[in-house]
Amino acid sequence: MKEFEMREAGQDKNLRAKVGVYICECGPNIAGKVDLDKIIADLSQLDDYQDVELVVKKYGFLCSGPGKEFLEEEIRSNGYTHLVVGACSPRDHDSTFMGVCKKTDLNPYLYRIINIREHCTWVIDDKEKATEKAFSYIRGGISRVLRQSELFEKPLDINPDVLVIGGGIAGMEAALSLSGEDRRVFLVEKTDHLGGISLDLSGLLPGQGEIIKNKIDSVTEDKNIRLFLNTSVETVIGFLGNFEIELVSIENAETTDIMAGAIVVATGSSLFDPGESAHLSYSESDEVYTSLSVEKMFSGEGEARLRSGKKPSSVALIHCVGREEKNYCSGICCSYMMKLAGFFRNQSPDIQVTEFYRDLCLPQKDDQERYTEAEAAGVEFVRIKDISIKGTEVSFEKMNSKKSEQSFDMVVLAPAIVPSADTEELADLLTVPLDESGFFQEVHKMTNPVGTSTDGVFIVGTAHGPKGVSDSMQFARASAGQILTRLIPGEKLIPEVKVTEILEAYCTGCGNCLDVCVYGAIYSDDSRGISVVNEAVCRGCGNCYGSCPSGALRTKHFTNTQLYREVDEALR
Amino acid sequence: MKKEFTPRITSFLCKWCTYTGADLAGTARLQYPTSIIPIQVMCSSRVDPVFLIKAFLSGSDGVLIGGCHPGDCHYETGNYHARRRFAIVKSVFESLGLESQRLKLSWISASEGPKFARVANEYTEEIMELGENPTRKNIFL
Numbered sequence: 156m157k158e159f160e161m162r163e164a165g166q167d168k169n170l171r172a173k174v175g176v177y178i179c180e181c182g183p184n185i186a187g188k189v190d191l192d193k194i195i196a197d198l199s200q201l202d203d204y205q206d207v208e209l210v211v212k213k214y215g216f217l218c219s220g221p222g223k224e225f226l227e228e229e230i231r232s233n234g235y236t237h238l239v240v241g242a243c244s245p246r247d248h249d250s251t252f253m254g255v256c257k258k259t260d261l262n263p264y265l266y267r268i269i270n271i272r273e274h275c276t277w278v279i280d281d282k283e284k285a286t287e288k289a290f291s292y293i294r295g296g297i298s299r300v301l302r303q304s305e306l307f308e309k310p311l312d313i314n315p316d317v318l319v320i321g322g323g324i325a326g327m328e329a330a331l332s333l334s335g336e337d338r339r340v341f342l343v344e345k346t347d348h349l350g351g352i353s354l355d356l357s358g359l360l361p362g363q364g365e366i367i368k369n370k371i372d373s374v375t376e377d378k379n380i381r382l383f384l385n386t387s388v389e390t391v392i393g394f395l396g397n398f399e400i401e402l403v404s405i406e407n408a409e410t411t412d413i414m415a416g417a418i419v420v421a422t423g424s425s426l427f428d429p430g431e432s433a434h435l436s437y438s439e440s441d442e443v444y445t446s447l448s449v450e451k452m453f454s455g456e457g458e459a460r461l462r463s464g465k466k467p468s469s470v471a472l473i474h475c476v477g478r479e480e481k482n483y484c485s486g487i488c489c490s491y492m493m494k495l496a497g498f499f500r501n502q503s504p505d506i507q508v509t510e511f512y513r514d515l516c517l518p519q520k521d522d523q524e525r526y527t528e529a530e531a532a533g534v535e536f537v538r539i540k541d542i543s544i545k546g547t548e549v550s551f552e553k554m555n556s557k558k559s560e561q562s563f564d565m566v567v568l569a570p571a572i573v574p575s576a577d578t579e580e581l582a583d584l585l586t587v588p589l590d591e592s593g594f595f596q597e598v599h600k601m602t603n604p605v606g607t608s609t610d611g612v613f614i615v616g617t618a619h620g621p622k623g624v625s626d627s628m629q630f631a632r633a634s635a636g637q638i639l640t641r642l643i644p645g646e647k648l649i650p651e652v653k654v655t656e657i658l659e660a661y662c663t664g665c666g667n668c669l670d671v672c673v674y675g676a677i678y679s680d681d682s683r684g685i686s687v688v689n690e691a692v693c694r695g696c697g698n699c700y701g702s703c704p705s706g707a708l709r710t711k712h713f714t715n716t717q718l719y720r721e722v723d724e725a726l727r
Numbered sequence: 728m729k730k731e732f733t734p735r736i737t738s739f740l741c742k743w744c745t746y747t748g749a750d751l752a753g754t755a756r757l758q759y760p761t762s763i764i765p766i767q768v769m770c771s772s773r774v775d776p777v778f779l780i781k782a783f784l785s786g787s788d789g790v791l792i793g794g795c796h797p798g799d800c801h802y803e804t805g806n807y808h809a810r811r812r813f814a815i816v817k818s819v820f821e822s823l824g825l826e827s828q829r830l831k832l833s834w835i836s837a838s839e840g841p842k843f844a845r846v847a848n849e850y851t852e853e854i855m856e857l858g859e860n861p862t863r864k865n866i867f868l
Binding site for chain 1: 752761775805
């Protein structure tokens with residue numbers, strides 16, 4: 156190995172490198188597909204590197220208990236400076252062998268796994284070709300590992316407390332799941348009371364009023380929940396484990412500074428304004444209501460009356476208001492409209508209820524049953540192409556293009572669920588992107604719907620997207636689960652080690668990297684005129700590297716030198 | 728006997744999607760030629776335009792970038808950046824009269840093992856038709 160390369164690898168030039176190369180037979184998976192003895196003989200004879208000693212061995216199953224012990228003992232007794240393991244995919248056993256390194260003096264970042272099983276022996280049946288490829292693959296690994304540098308984990312102290320924004324059902328559920336002897340919760344609500352929209356809903360479950368009241372009482376009485384009513388969030392800086400937050404009172408503009416390790420966003424949603432609908436000539440009329448105001452009537456008075464005080468004898472329930480404008484289905488309206496139909500039938504059994512819909516969406520467990528019951532009880536379901544409302548006159552076009560008009564005593568609209576008004580502002584504050592519909596964007600809709608690109612910020616309830624009460628609560632518990640497993644009181648957090656750094660001497664402070672970083676991990680240091688990486692936030696994707704015109708960036712463990720060596724070696 | 732030409736395709740594979748897709752091709756024992764040289768990167772956006780040029784000038788007969796499908800990037804928008812940078816290098820290749828077919832960008836998800844094998848096979852055939860990378864013979868830098 157040349158002197159300058161030794162220096163580049165961060166090693167003392169007087170130190171002689173000793174690389175241990177261990178090939179796992181993986182039963183017949185590797186040993187049966189390549190000529191291992193030939194590979195070992197060829198590798199042992201490599202004289203590419205001066206002052207580098209190679210020890211090449213094979214073993215049955217390196218990932219087994221005895222295999223790991225064997226490897227540990229070998230590293231100890233041979234005093235390797237670097238380690239290469241030719242085995243399976245890093246997804247399977249990278250962490251296994253890193254764990255072995257950690258038990259010894261060998262820095263785990265001076266080790267490399269070479270995936271000769273998935274990328275070679277399993278995909279090439281020809282033994283000779285597979286042997287050749289495995290050889291050059293491992294040779295590339297040796298060359299790369301010699302350029303790798305020691306990296307050290309820097310455990311960070313964490314604050315286990317949590318800020319919950321929004322005191323609706325999702326926010327309360329998250330707060331109650333999280334609060335405990337060793338974890339405080341700061342619950343911030345912009346109105347003067349808890350409960351949010353759930354207070355206005357009717358007939359969700361038997362004894363619902365009691366359940367919600369009990370929840371509010373539990374939150375209020377919980378010593379570990381500090382409640383901030385009439386309060387909003389002013390500034391947020393920090394990262395998972397360490398956020399600094401400034402709260403401001405809406406009443407008297409008084410500010411409070413708090414520290415928390417995680418943030419749960421439960422700011423809810425609002426309703427689409429039917430007046431904006433191009434497909435619905437809606438003008439506010441005395442007897443046209445939104446579903447929410449009818450919910451309020453039922454949850455308050457227990458019945459829905461016209462403004463004259465009479466009970467309506469005919470009701471039009473209009474689904475899908477704003478669906479075409481918003482281009483998504485809210486998913487819960489069909490279900491609650493059928494619930495309302497049931498309430499109307501209960502208060503006057505002879506009532507004529509007509510539901511106008513574009514598409515029915517019945518995703519919940521008992522929705523289908525509710526629909527069948529409603530239909531059997533005489534509720535009319537009319538699928539429409541187009542609809543317009545003037546007063547309580549409903550003109551509609553059916554799917555067969557037949558146009559009709561009908562007059563009702565009462566019209567109830569089910570407007571789409573839309574992001575609440577302050578979503579954009581809050582998203583900006585938390586550096587969380589919004590999705591196409593304007594709701595907070597999750598990490599992944601299937602695998603992590605509560606996480607966001609800002610690690611430590613979670614989205615629950617309808618702030619994430621339209622959903623019902625039970626889903627909102629499930630999301631709240633899911634976020635609590637993630638926080639409870641990651642922020643353990645008294646334990647430290649180990650941030651990503653393979654992060655990017657910016658070399659001050661090369662950086663011109665152009666700010667290109669700031670623009671491409673979705674995590675906000677880079678900030679501009681105006682006093683020095685350069686950009687700086689916040690290593691606690693960086694995830695090490697390396698996107699910034701490609702945007703840097705002056706080559707000032709270095710992605711640890713994936714440096715250019717390392718990657719170039721890998722390429723060169725493979726092409727030799 | 729003249730040795731059969733085996734192309735060498737330097738393949739920068741994103742850790743989360745395409746590298747895992749290639750693993751899956753292995754698990755399913757799908758066959759593809761030895762031409763593919765997998766180089767793992769954290770994200771397709773880590774592939775600096777210079778990498779493509781470097782891999783080409785070092786004698787790769789083809790250079791492949793594998794990333795997550797648009798909208799599916801582990802780092803949210805990395806693959807969009809990768810796509811733009813790739814387009815730039817491709818147009819530079821065209822302007823310089825180099826064979827831009829020697830560069831390829833493919834979206835292969837973690838579940839698309841068969842697609843990885845298919846892309847590997849098809850691209851290898853395409854490169855075999857093109858022949859060896861001319862820079863292997865003519866050093867022009």
